[in-house]
Amino acid sequence: MTPTQSSLPTIAITMGDPSGVGPEIIMKALAQDSTRQLCNALVIGDAERLRLAGRLAGIDLEVASLDDPAQADFAAPAVQCIDLKLVPADLPFGKVSPVAGEAAFRFIEKAVEIASAGIAQAICTAPLSKEALHAAGHKYPGHTELLAELTGTPEVSMMLVSPKLRVIHVTTHIGLIDAIAKIEPGLVGRVIARGHAVLTKAGIANPKIGVCAINPHAGENGLFGRGEEAEKITPAVEACQAKGWDVRGPLPADTLFFLAGRGDYDMVVAMYHDQGHGPIKVLGLESGVNITVGLPVIRTSVDHGTAFDIAGTGVADERSLIEALRQAVGLAPRPVAV
Known part of the structure; x- marks a missing residue:
């Protein structure tokens, strides 16, 4: 050799x-x-x-x-x-x-x-x-x-990477109703932490991480859904922020993916399979990579x-x-x- x-x-x-x-x-x-x-x-x-x-x-x-x-x-x-x-x-x-x-x-x-x-x-x-x-x-x-x-x-955790977008998933291969039931602050926090660790090891000193909401418009202050954002996601985001990490959310998924696609965020945290897979696949199957x-x-x-x-x-x-x-x-x- x-x-x-x-x-x-x-x-x-x-x-x-x-x-x-x-x-x-x-x-x-x-x-x-x-x-x-x-x-x-x-x-x-x-x-x-x-x-x-x-x-x-x-x-x-x-x-x-x-x-x-x-x-x-x-x-x-x-x-x-x-x-x-x-x-x-x-x-x-x-x-x-x-x-x-x-x-x-x-x-x-x-x-x-x-x-x-x-x-x-x-x-x-x-x-x-x-x-x-x-x-x-x-x-x-x-x-x-x-x-x-x-x-x-x-x-x-499953992370999908394309030239313009990185997405890590809180839940993956389970039905949507089961996914919502499974999401809780501890799980969300651990997923954010795994993504944060990968990005820092890749040389991004203080990665900016956006966290998707579950409901449209991030629940619109309780108008949509049953308070899932406040119960399941916000505590995890606040715990990560307390560590000094640049983590923001829960944010409306449609807006967040647009902002991430133009470079405002280093990674998006998706709550369920299709929420994260859809935007990546729109960018092209030939460029997408799955990282465990x-x-x-x-x-x-x-x-x-x-x-x-x-x-x-x-x-x-x-x-x-x-x-x-x-x-x-x-x-x-x-x-x-x-």
Whole structure:
């Protein structure tokens, strides 16, 4: 390994659901010299599935089938893949399958093992299918909750990042009524604190954080809702302000996202899934990145799903994966050069 390569972080890239676009976007991303120069990419998945996806996408790139990370040769012009050999050759693209769900679970499990051992400095995940995951008997709402359990982390937060906006979520994959019931000052405060910690570590000395209300117009002094803002959000904001942090809210979400989009805020705290996801996705799926905040390992992800409707056709867009790798590299500790 050259000195340049030895100084790069190793990123464990999970292949995601093998029936989705994960294999294809990985091959497309790693076929680009600029992407390979970002990091030492170690794919956790199935070598033959990657080869098939590469052919379907018109990518002329070899895939090295590895049993152990120590076998990886990052100087070689080939995708380095820890090959778990869990994907049948005849597994169709674009269909929910418990076989695919089980494989996706095992890819993540192996990536956590590798990252926890310090072999990889971060994990970057391609999309999985929640339905396939459940069909395989793994009852998790998504990557975030799965990674939290595998790492023994009691509570994590989802942060979405685009070039113009950062959004951290108080609740994610639960129904709206359940989300409102779950929101309480302690949870809101912990989410703000996790976001504040990420931003300060990224070099923003005193980040300006805007906190969304639940109701339209932030409840309009009690005219809308049942006093949720005063009961569930305001105490957390005041506690953060008492620490000297620049935290403001609860603010009307529509106005806050406009202000944040023009640069007035470093981060927005969204109360529920669609409140935060909507603005990010309007800015473009190809630029959005999902970061799990609070894990003992760095984890980033594409901000899109398995796209079963186009999986296997060779047309999936790899730009969100490339951006997720960039974010992982930016957050990852650097190994000592040898």
